[in-house]
Amino acid sequence: xxxxxxxxxxxxxxxxxxxxxxxxxxxxxxxxxxxxxxxxxxxxxxxxxxxxxxxxxxxxxxxxxxxxxxxxxxxxxxxxxxxxxxxxxxxxxxxxxxxxxxxxxxxxxxxxxxxxxxxxxxxxxxxxxxxxxxxxxxxxxxxxxxxxxxxxxxxxxxxxxxxxxxxxxxxxxxxxxxxxxxxxxxxxxxxxxxxxxx
Numbered sequence: 001x002x003x004x005x006x007x008x009x010x011x012x013x014x015x016x017x018x019x020x021x022x023x024x025x026x027x028x029x030x031x032x033x034x035x036x037x038x039x040x041x042x043x044x045x046x047x048x049x050x051x052x053x054x055x056x057x058x059x060x061x062x063x064x065x066x067x068x069x070x071x072x073x074x075x076x077x078x079x080x081x082x083x084x085x086x087x088x089x090x091x092x093x094x095x096x097x098x099x100x101x102x103x104x105x106x107x108x109x110x111x112x113x114x115x116x117x118x119x120x121x122x123x124x125x126x127x128x129x130x131x132x133x134x135x136x137x138x139x140x141x142x143x144x145x146x147x148x149x150x151x152x153x154x155x156x157x158x159x160x161x162x163x164x165x166x167x168x169x170x171x172x173x174x175x176x177x178x179x180x181x182x183x184x185x186x187x188x189x190x191x192x193x194x195x196x197x198x
Contacts, residue, residue, distance in 0.1 A: 024182075073089070121137065
């Protein structure tokens with residue numbers, strides 16, 4: 001009885017928090033002249049194919065600084081049972097004709113993997129970028145043309161982020177992080193700075 005009650009309280013608090021977040025996001029995006037939209041299908045990206053129980057929610061669309069933007073929360077789960085973990089991320093997306101690539105923070109494990117599987121695209125003249133990020137994609141020549149000195153310097157100086165292109169759309173998010181409503185304006189500025197450079 002005690003465990004069931006505790007679970008019930010947790011579920012209630014989570015639902016209450018999520019409702020409050022949705023309301024605050026709606027207010028935030030209304031101020032930014034974005035509109036709330038009905039449920040959308042998950043876009044086709046590497047990050048949206050991870051795990052299971054995938055869900056896109058809190059969808060907003062609008063135009064800012066000449067960019068058509070979609071902002072949404074995304075949830076997915078990896079593992080199961082005691083090893084199960086759920087991630088919540090805020091993703092920004094726009095239309096962009098670019099080579100297919102994935103840019104992510106490079107961790108210690110990936111550095112060890114790269115020694116035996118050299119898939120990371122590095123830039124010798126930008127060691128900070130190459131140390132900080134893992135850049136992957138099949139068309140290396142096209143990707144190198146996309147990552148100009150201006151783009152590389154931007155990513156060197158900014159906080160780690162995840163950026164991916166599927167060829168027709170481009171997404172930006174903070175690794176495994178959902179953006180608080182009060183920080184959304186700052187997040188959008190980073191998104192626009194990134195998208196405009198690419």
